[in-house]
Amino acid sequence: MDVDVEGIIQCIKQGDENGVQIQLQEFNKQVASQKSLPRTHSRVQVSSTNNKSFFCLTLQGSTHQKALERGRKDRRESKMEGEEEEDEGELAEESLRKEAMKVLCNVVYNSTWAQERFSALSLMNGLIERISSSVNWSSPSSVQFYELRLMFLITALRPELNNQLQKVVGGVSILTAALESTLEVQWKEPYECVLDPAAPPISPEASQRIIEILKILFNITYSNHRQEPGEDDAALYRHLVAIILTDSVVISSQPHSHTVNLLTALPLQCLDVLLSVPLTPDSEQSQGVNMDCVHTLLLFMEHRLESGDKIKEKLTPILNLLTESCRAHRETRLYIRKHILPPLRDVSHKPEEGNTVKSRLIRLMTHLDTDLKHCAADLIFVLCKENVRRFVKYTGYGNAAGLLATRGLLGGQGVRNYSSSAQYSSDSDSDTEEYRQVRDRINPVTGRMEVPQPDPMEGMTEExxxxxxxxxxxxxxxxxxxxxxxxxxxxxxxxxxxxxGVGENPxxxxxxxxxxxxxxxxxxxxx
Structure with missing residues (x-):
């Protein structure tokens, strides 16, 4: 008892509505002939509205259709006298399309065959056309969220379609326009936009669409992170960064993590928009550059450090983003270093002890998860200008050994004898007076000033x-x-x-x- 999916597809391609109805009605007859039908068994419904056939799968016994009918009844009862009746045909059509999109999302998510057919039938083109046509709608259809959800699923499950979406049909440009339209931003400068102060707060429905757009953009841009974009692509990416840095996206708690994920996927040179915001009297700044965006990201990282669950998934994106930003921009590195690695004065405790941001990051440097500990160590290392002596000074040799071994720096022969694109100024003596006074008493392994211990060989003869x-x-x-x-x-x-393996055995x-x-x-x- 199977549906002839290929036959239905051929009928749809040929515009044969009667053929589609015959195929689905035959399936319904087979279902009806079953005496004991499970409650979860699917039934195919066919309806005709405005000379167009629409079909969707519904679950027998589900409450969705009942809720839909109840909603229609409530709307009819709430009508004021003389008020025009809503177009029931349009409501029915939209409801059917929404149900169909829900089913497609479930089928694509659970079926490899459906994913392959989606690709073979080039359905991505039709999907992106639907989203493009609804960009300028004053009131987007409720179906748009499920169209975006379907696009996210297929870009996550079929990565080979990402290049098609990005290069062939201009997906980044279309999705950026959709994001801009949803936020209703106003442009002040080429790469500076704000929200309309007179606009109402963003609705939960719009927030859900924003999240889906950010997730899709991450999927289709992640592979280009290390590539050098062309002039047009760089302008488009900077335009996108300016949009996602508006207050609603950066500060709102829901899309926040998706914003960070997307920033990690974009080309590094396009992140200079983070620092291009003009200064205001209340701005955070470093070397005369606005640090408001960097400060927001820093607070976000601190908040994630305090959360105890799914720490790897929550922390690695923001740690990578801050590390790359510090490596690329001196002003960002100086600002973040001031907050994470202030001048070292108190060395009576181990570097990993305490509740400061520095202590928490250093504790992560010995975490069981390799990716997480390397991300934390990389950030501290870059804040130390990738200088081994300074890195060991702030973290202790025991905590630093993992990163130093990975990069071949355990011997301390050089400051940066591996591939690094960062350019740092010449090192200067940053030791505080308090540190100089106790420097000779600091244990380099633990990174703290140890209490003098008695000599265990005191009183022993040479023999x-x-x-x-x-x-x-x-x-x-x-x-x-x-x-x-x-x-x-x-x-x-x-x-x-x-x-x-090291020369001759001693x-x-x-x-x-x-x-x-x-x-x-x-x-x-x-x-």
């Missing part, structure tokens, strides 16, 4: 010290042979490698012989 050293060598050798530990060293590139043959003799004596004594 006793030598015997203790041999005993320690024996213990380490035994742990290594039993695969309990693997001694590691640093190669010429500053990367961790097994100790035997344990000489004489030492090995003495170790084996000591082990034999120890075993004989135990026997």
């Amino acid at each position: 006793e010290k030598e015997e203790e050293a041999k005993r320690l060598i024996t213990l380490f050798s035994k742990l290594s042979r039993d695969d309990i530990i693997q001694p590691m060293g640093v190669d010429e590139e500053g990367k961790l490698v097994p100790l035997q 344990m000489t043959e004489d030492a090995k012989t003495e170790t084996e003799t000591d082990e034999g004596a120890e075993k004989e004594h135990m026997d």
Whole structure:
């Protein structure tokens, strides 16, 4: 009992309404012949309005149709005397189209076959035409949200369509226009826009459409993040950045995370719009540049640091965005460094202890999730101008080891001996007077000033010290042979490698012989 989908598609292509009705009515007859029909079984309805056939799938026993009829009844009862009746035909048509779009969203989401047919039938062109035609509508149809939802699903599930949507049909331009129309922005400068102060607050329905548009734009632009855009594309992306930086999108809690995600997907050079907003007396600033947008993003990151659930999904986009912005713009780096890495004065506690933003980020540098810990470490490293000495100074060698090992900087041979496009000014002595006074007492591994400990070898003779050293060598050798530990060293590139791979094993043959003799004596004594 299956629907002949291919036959229906052919009838639709040929404009054969009778053929579509015959196919679906035949399916309904088969359904009706079943004596025990599950409540969740689908039934196909066919209706004709204005000489056009519309069909949708509905669930028997569902309350949706009942709610629809009840809504119509309530509207009729609320009519004032003399008021014209609404066009029931248009309402019915829109309701059917909305139900059909809901079904398409479910089918595309759950069926690989449907996704392939969507691509083969070039339905993306028709979908983008629908959205383009409704951009300038004063009151968008309720169907538009589901059209956007369907486009988001297909761009997420079929990435090969993203290039078609972006290059062939101008999807970025059309979706940007849809976003601009939904927000009803007013332009002051080429890349500066504001909301109409006389306009009513954005409705929940409009907010939902904004979210879907931002998600689609992320899907179709993410692959171009590292590419050099052409002049026209760069202008379009800057236009888009200006729109999504309006107060309603940046500050509103719902679209906020999607805004950050989209900013991470756009070409880096187009993010200069973040800093192009004119200064006002109340503006946050750095080196004479407006930092209001950066400040908002910084507060957003701090808020995400405080949340305990889904921390990777919530934090990695904003951490990457701030890192790339700091690497590309000196003013942004100086401003964020002032808030995250102020001059080091108190070194009585470990860097990861406390509730400051710096402490929380440093704790993430040893997180179990590799992506998250690298994102946190990258931000701190860039704020330190990618200088190993300064990085270790602020985080401690123990916390910094992961990033340094990944980049081949454990040996500390160079400040930046890997590929980095950032250009930093020459390093200056940023040590505070308080730090200089205790610098020699700071443990470089923990990053804090340690309490002086008594010398464990105090009072021992030279012979006793030598015997203790041999005993320690024996213990380490035994742990290594039993695969309990693997001694590691640093190669010429500053990367961790097994100790035997770094030149010659430091344990000489004489030492090995003495170790084996000591082990034999120890075993004989135990026997």
